[in-house]
Amino acid sequence: MSLPRIAIPARLSDAEGADARVGLANAIFDDVAALVRAEDLDVVVVRTADLAGFDGLVLPGGGDIDPARYGGDVSAPCYDVNPAQDELDLDITAAAVAAGIPILGVCRGLQVLNVAFGGTLVEDLPGGHVPGADETGGLEWTWHPVAVSAGSRLAAELPTATVSVASGHHQAIRDLGAGLIATGVAHDGVIEAVEHPELPIVAVQWHPEAEGTPLALASAPFAAFADLVRAHSASVLRG
Incomplete structure (x- = not known):
C-alpha cells in the first residue's frame, strides 16, 4: 500500500549572498520534511x-510575507519578501482548502494560513516579546513556554499542557483569520498555535524541528497532522 502523498512548496529564495536567516530557513526545510x-x-x-x-x-x-498582502505597513523592517513565494504558498493553501485536504503550518506556514483566512500580522514584534529575533538576526533559537489549549488536536499529542518551545521569528498573528482559533499562547500573549475547528488544519509558530527539541514535542504537530491525513484518506475511501 502506498504512503499518503504530502506536498511541501519549495523555498524559492537563494541563500547565496542573502540575509543569513534565508540560509537557516532553507536548511531547516529538510528537517521539517x-x-x-x-x-x-x-x-x-x-x-x-x-x-x-x-x-x-x-x-x-x-x-516574511509582503505586508501589502494583509493591508500592513509596507515600510516595516521585513526580510526576504519574495512575491513568487507568497503567490505559491497562498495559492497552494487556497487549493488545499478547496480540496478539503489537511494542512500543517510551521512558523511562516502559520502566518500564511492566517493571511489566507483574512487575518493580519504584527510586522515586527517590539523588544521584550519572548519569540522575537535576537541581536544576531534570529540565528539562535529563543526558548520559552507555551500554554496549549486542552481538547485541541495539538494537546492530544503533547505530554503536558505547557511546553517549552524554540522560536526564531520577529512577526506574529495580530488578528486571527476567519474561523481560526488560538490553541497555543506564550506568556506575553503571542499566539503560538492555531487550528480550525471545522477544517483539517493545525499550525504552530514555533520550530518543532529545532535542535534540542525533545522528540515527543518535535513530533507532536506532525503526529496531529498525520492523524488528520489518515482520517481524510479513510473518508475518501468510504466515499
Missing part, C-alpha cells in the same frame, strides 16, 4: 499549486 516522513508520509516538494493526487499539505518556514 524528515519529521513528516517519520509519520509514514511521503513528501513531495512542489513548485505549483496543483494538488491533484495529494493527501495533505505542509507549509514550512521562510521569509
Whole structure:
C-alpha cells in the first residue's frame, strides 16, 4: 500500500549572498520534511499549486510575507519578501482548502494560513516579546513556554499542557483569520498555535524541528497532522 502523498512548496529564495536567516530557513526545510516522513508520509516538494493526487499539505518556514498582502505597513523592517513565494504558498493553501485536504503550518506556514483566512500580522514584534529575533538576526533559537489549549488536536499529542518551545521569528498573528482559533499562547500573549475547528488544519509558530527539541514535542504537530491525513484518506475511501 502506498504512503499518503504530502506536498511541501519549495523555498524559492537563494541563500547565496542573502540575509543569513534565508540560509537557516532553507536548511531547516529538510528537517521539517524528515519529521513528516517519520509519520509514514511521503513528501513531495512542489513548485505549483496543483494538488491533484495529494493527501495533505505542509507549509514550512521562510521569509516574511509582503505586508501589502494583509493591508500592513509596507515600510516595516521585513526580510526576504519574495512575491513568487507568497503567490505559491497562498495559492497552494487556497487549493488545499478547496480540496478539503489537511494542512500543517510551521512558523511562516502559520502566518500564511492566517493571511489566507483574512487575518493580519504584527510586522515586527517590539523588544521584550519572548519569540522575537535576537541581536544576531534570529540565528539562535529563543526558548520559552507555551500554554496549549486542552481538547485541541495539538494537546492530544503533547505530554503536558505547557511546553517549552524554540522560536526564531520577529512577526506574529495580530488578528486571527476567519474561523481560526488560538490553541497555543506564550506568556506575553503571542499566539503560538492555531487550528480550525471545522477544517483539517493545525499550525504552530514555533520550530518543532529545532535542535534540542525533545522528540515527543518535535513530533507532536506532525503526529496531529498525520492523524488528520489518515482520517481524510479513510473518508475518501468510504466515499
